[in-house]
Amino acid sequence: MAREQLNSASYNWNAFADRPQLASALAAKVADRLTRAIDRRGRAFLAVSGGTTPAKFFADLSAAPIAWDKVIVTLVDERFVPASSPRSNAGLVAANLLQNAAKAARFVPLYHEAAGIEDAATSDDAALRSLPWPLDVVVLGMGPDGHTASFFPDADDLPKLLDPASDRMILPVHAKSAGEPRLTLTLARIIDADFLALHIEGEDKRVAFDNAVAPGPRKPIRAVLDASPKPVEVFWAP
Numbered sequence: 001m002a003r004e005q006l007n008s009a010s011y012n013w014n015a016f017a018d019r020p021q022l023a024s025a026l027a028a029k030v031a032d033r034l035t036r037a038i039d040r041r042g043r044a045f046l047a048v049s050g051g052t053t054p055a056k057f058f059a060d061l062s063a064a065p066i067a068w069d070k071v072i073v074t075l076v077d078e079r080f081v082p083a084s085s086p087r088s089n090a091g092l093v094a095a096n097l098l099q100n101a102a103k104a105a106r107f108v109p110l111y112h113e114a115a116g117i118e119d120a121a122t123s124d125d126a127a128l129r130s131l132p133w134p135l136d137v138v139v140l141g142m143g144p145d146g147h148t149a150s151f152f153p154d155a156d157d158l159p160k161l162l163d164p165a166s167d168r169m170i171l172p173v174h175a176k177s178a179g180e181p182r183l184t185l186t187l188a189r190i191i192d193a194d195f196l197a198l199h200i201e202g203e204d205k206r207v208a209f210d211n212a213v214a215p216g217p218r219k220p221i222r223a224v225l226d227a228s229p230k231p232v233e234v235f236w237a238p
């Protein structure tokens with residue numbers, strides 16, 4: 001059900017009675033899109049977000065009976081911390097998604113030891129170029145401030161992160177509100193995806209989303225909705 005058409009893109013609002021039902025539905029949709037990609041091109045390329053929201057969705061997806069050995073999983077963004085850190089998105093993915101059937105997938109992390117975030121982003125960008133772009137599936141999250149990926153409203157160089165014509169895969173992010181330096185997919189790579197979903201939960205995120213799509217100062221999530229050539233599938237539960 002499309003709640004409203006935006007001035008340059010649209011989104012579809014998929015609301016669920018509770019979070020387990022959302023997790024099950026999103027996992028089934030992502031598994032279906034991955035299988036279609038494998039049927040079409042012999043492999044599938046998935047980018048997922050971290051934070052606190054996706055754990056149940058990851059657990060449901062990890063059990064999906066698909067050809068996980070043909071799936072490459074990477075991150076939409078990463079905090080500049082090792083996988084052993086409780087802040088690590090790679091750690092969240094390892095503990096919740098790369099389990100069960102999904103253990104057979106190939107995981108490509110973003111964090112690696114480097115002199116600094118700029119060096120890490122440069123080497124990530126070079127290393128990830130060999131992956132089978134464009135992404136088949138991207139699942140975004142969103143913070144209460146309207147950030148998505150690591151596109152924080154107070155990020156230095158935010159226009160560069162949000163440039164729909166960027167040829168970069170990965171860029172570094174410095175933002176006071178981010179907690180630590182970040183590595184992020186660029187908006188250009190995100191909107192190239194064959195299937196783009198936004199997974200948000202709770203009344204606070206619904207209000208934040210509604211504020212972001214209302215007229216007014218443009219939040220990063222709105223930049224993604226406006227730039228996406230296809231409707232973004234929003235999955236929400238209270």
Ligand SMILES: O=C1O[C@H](COP(=O)(O)O)[C@@H](O)[C@H](O)[C@H]1O
Pocket residue numbers: 048049050051052053054076077078079089140141142143144148149150
């Ligand atoms: O810092 C981050 O925040 C967003 C949203 O996280 P959530 O805990 O509010 O769901 C997340 O999508 C992103 O991957 C993460 O690095």
